[in-house]
Amino acid sequence: MLGFSSLFDAHFHLFSTKNVKNVEINAEFCQKIGGGCSCGVSKDDFFTQKAFIQQNNLSSKIKLCYGIHPWYGDFSQVDFLELLLKGDEICAVGETGFDLFTPELKEKLEIQKICWNAQLELAEKYNKPVVIHCRKGLKFVVADSKKLCRLPAVVFHGFGGNVQEAQMLMSKIPQSYFSFAFKRKMKMTPREYVKQVLSRYDI
Ligand SMILES: [Zn+2]
Numbered sequence: 001m002l003g004f005s006s007l008f009d010a011h012f013h014l015f016s017t018k019n020v021k022n023v024e025i026n027a028e029f030c031q032k033i034g035g036g037c038s039c040g041v042s043k044d045d046f047f048t049q050k051a052f053i054q055q056n057n058l059s060s061k062i063k064l065c066y067g068i069h070p071w072y073g074d075f076s077q078v079d080f081l082e083l084l085l086k087g088d089e090i091c092a093v094g095e096t097g098f099d100l101f102t103p104e105l106k107e108k109l110e111i112q113k114i115c116w117n118a119q120l121e122l123a124e125k126y127n128k129p130v131v132i133h134c135r136k137g138l139k140f141v142v143a144d145s146k147k148l149c150r151l152p153a154v155v156f157h158g159f160g161g162n163v164q165e166a167q168m169l170m171s172k173i174p175q176s177y178f179s180f181a182f183k184r185k186m187k188m189t190p191r192e193y194v195k196q197v198l199s200r201y202d203i
Contacts (some may be wrong), residue, residue, distance in 0.1 A: 033068045078122075
């Protein structure tokens with residue numbers, strides 16, 4: 001049987017936005033799961049996470065990744081990202097991707113493309129997986145399937161697509177992985193949620 005402690009959470013944020021004060025909750029969560037990858041979205045966020053992991057002896061469990069999130073589209077972070085890659089400080093590049101969910105985000109498409117291209121280049125140069133955030137922008141991801149195929153792994157976080165889209169992605173990018181977003185406000189346990197997702201995909 002699948003135990004909660006055997007799960008690896010491929011995408012979460014230890015400290016970004018509203019979770020910033022919940023140190024106890026974060027520590028408790030990290031002890032429960034088998035492992036996880038926490039995505040940094042700014043320099044401050046990254047260093048806060050790094051310190052938390054060191055203070056709580058979680059380095060064997062919690063890995064860090066870093067990326068220019070499509071919400072922020074801050075190209076000036078590219079140099080910092082490469083610094084982290086050079087220093088082998090992160091296990092993956094991300095979140096990167098496309099978010100065209102709102103009119104405001106649609107206006108950022110060009111900068112999202114620029115940040116995406118730069119991050120794919122860096123992921124290939126340093127042979128790292130990417131963690132993809134994608135809402136309403138799957139065609140831009142698919143257009144770069146050949147580049148994505150050259151990476152060790154491609155993780156679609158919070159995947160909201162249907163079975164056909166998942167199959168299409170796996171046929172174009174065989175090393176695709178999918179994670180599904182669990183939120184505390186859902187009226188079910190994480191275990192029940194995982195079961196529900198697996199049944200949705202007939203697994
Ligand atoms: Zn995220």
